[in-house]
Amino acid sequence: MADSSEWHSVRRGRGTARKGKLSQPHRTQDEAVDRQRDKRRITEAINELRCEDFWPGWKEIMLKETVEGTDCFMECVCYGLGNFSSSVSARYQLAMLLLLLDALQIAVVQCSLYDPVFTVSECETLRELGFNVLSENEEGKRAVRHPTLFYLMHCGKALYNNLLWKNWSPQILPKVIIIGNSFLGIQERMLQRELDRDYSFLSDVTDVCEETSLPCSQRFLDVFNDTAVIRFPPHKLHKLPESIWYEPSEPQYEHCQDLEIIQQIRKPK
Ligand SMILES: C[S@@+](CC[C@H](N)C(=O)[O-])C[C@H]1O[C@@H](n2cnc3c(N)ncnc32)[C@H](O)[C@@H]1O
Numbered sequence: 001m002a003d004s005s006e007w008h009s010v011r012r013g014r015g016t017a018r019k020g021k022l023s024q025p026h027r028t029q030d031e032a033v034d035r036q037r038d039k040r041r042i043t044e045a046i047n048e049l050r051c052e053d054f055w056p057g058w059k060e061i062m063l064k065e066t067v068e069g070t071d072c073f074m075e076c077v078c079y080g081l082g083n084f085s086s087s088v089s090a091r092y093q094l095a096m097l098l099l100l101l102d103a104l105q106i107a108v109v110q111c112s113l114y115d116p117v118f119t120v121s122e123c124e125t126l127r128e129l130g131f132n133v134l135s136e137n138e139e140g141k142r143a144v145r146h147p148t149l150f151y152l153m154h155c156g157k158a159l160y161n162n163l164l165w166k167n168w169s170p171q172i173l174p175k176v177i178i179i180g181n182s183f184l185g186i187q188e189r190m191l192q193r194e195l196d197r198d199y200s201f202l203s204d205v206t207d208v209c210e211e212t213s214l215p216c217s218q219r220f221l222d223v224f225n226d227t228a229v230i231r232f233p234p235h236k237l238h239k240l241p242e243s244i245w246y247e248p249s250e251p252q253y254e255h256c257q258d259l260e261i262i263q264q265i266r267k268p269k
Pocket residue numbers: 079080081082083087089090093114115116117137138139140153154155156223260261262263
């Protein structure tokens with residue numbers, strides 16, 4: 001097998017288009033080099049975000065949320081991060097997630113991630129960073145038992161709606177805290193009747209959730225725009241009619257155009 005210096009010179013000359021022709025040991029070595037590069041870029045992104053004026057704002061808001069909440073978060077779930085090895089936005093979002101976990105003292109291993117577009121190599125990088133990479137597409141339908149922070153950056157409405165459905169009770173929803181797209185913003189951008197028809201859980205809860213906008217600099221607008229911390233305080237949930245909590249039916253999205261979620265492959269009945 002070639003030593004690493006030999007390997008590097010060969011790799012540079014051939015370019016990525018020919019990776020498919022590499023023998024297995026070379027490909028494995030190549031992927032390991034890519035993962036090292038990705039991890040270095042993530043570290044650089046963390047260092048950049050730490051120097052941004054808006055980072056202390058995020059930290060302060062999130063620490064306040066933790067103190068005011070009933071319990072500390074013990075767990076975090078991130079859906080829809082995207083391809084962080086090729087997308088700069090996704091990489092900064094991952095860097096921000098690592099900063100938040102550190103600030104909130106949530107162990108990285110207590111953070112689960114899933115995105116159906118993750119490559120094998122990205123899953124491996126995430127594992128090397130200490131994350132728990134989920135192998136199953138939960139479609140956001142994760143039942144919460146203790147206070148859990150959900151990190152859903154620029155995700156489709158169906159993911160939020162499914163998460164709300166799965167935890168649809170005035171006792172459980174207060175344990176769900178979301179960093180994601182402002183629900184009020186979603187409501188503003190959609191026809192109310194379509195929100196009611198296709199994303200009824202999102203629509204029902206928008207007026208009683210508590211949102212705190214997270215600040216962002218001009219440079220990072222594409223990455224963190226329209227982002228808020230969203231909570232469901234019990235005293236506000238109790239303003240909703242009792243009947244709203246009975247037997248919530250699972251969302252189907254049959255008539256939904258532009259569905260922004262990748263669903264599980266279902267076996268034909
Ligand atoms: C609009 S992109 C956002 C990507 C990235 N966070 C960003 O801001 O650039 C939505 C992401 O949700 C992911 N997604 C779709 N269905 C999903 C599912 N069932 N579970 C988790 N993520 C999903 C997509 O693959 C995609 O990466």
